[in-house]
Amino acid sequence: xxxKRRPKNQTFAEIADQVRSEVEITGTSHGPxxxxxxxxxxxxxxxxxxxxxxxxxxxxSQATKLLPLADVMLFDSFPFGETRTVSVQERAALLESxxxxxxxxxxxxxxxxxxxxxxxxxxxxxxxxxxxxxxx
Numbered sequence: 001x002x003x004k005r006r007p008k009n010q011t012f013a014e015i016a017d018q019v020r021s022e023v024e025i026t027g028t029s030h031g032p033x034x035x036x037x038x039x040x041x042x043x044x045x046x047x048x049x050x051x052x053x054x055x056x057x058x059x060x061s062q063a064t065k066l067l068p069l070a071d072v073m074l075f076d077s078f079p080f081g082e083t084r085t086v087s088v089q090e091r092a093a094l095l096e097s098x099x100x101x102x103x104x105x106x107x108x109x110x111x112x113x114x115x116x117x118x119x120x121x122x123x124x125x126x127x128x129x130x131x132x133x134x135x136x
Contacts, residue, residue, distance in 0.1 A: 036076070036130060037118055044072075050120035050128050060102045063117035063129060067091055070129040077133045086131075098131065 036042035037057075042050045058066065067073070073086040075094060086094055095117075104114035113135035120128040
């Protein structure tokens with residue numbers, strides 16, 4: 001395996017641009033498609049653009065509090081699964097089933113899985129609870 005060497009006069013911005021272009025080609029370092037959390041935004045099937053409210057994942061308690069306030073809830077099996085809208089009737093059960101493995105995903109451990117939640121907002125102020133299931 002050959003190592004990539006950084007040219008001596010390459011700036012940090014140039015390195016970041018190079019990494020960004022490699023991510024666009026391969027998806028992300030985590031899988032074949034970009035994560036809405038990594039991207040900072042999500043465009044749904046209706047063309048609504050959702051912006052990540054903060055990059056820090058919600059605690060299980062915070063996600064539980066947001067659940068009844070959220071206008072939309074998405075579940076994403078990442079990196080290789082589908083993103084789907086969760087019906088109002090199944091939201092609480094889905095979140096409850098994720099509690100045991102909350103934030104348990106470890107990139108270094110083969111077969112690891114876990115859940116993270118994030119809040120997104122659209123320009124009209126609606127809130128989306130985004131539940132991401134990480135797995136290998």
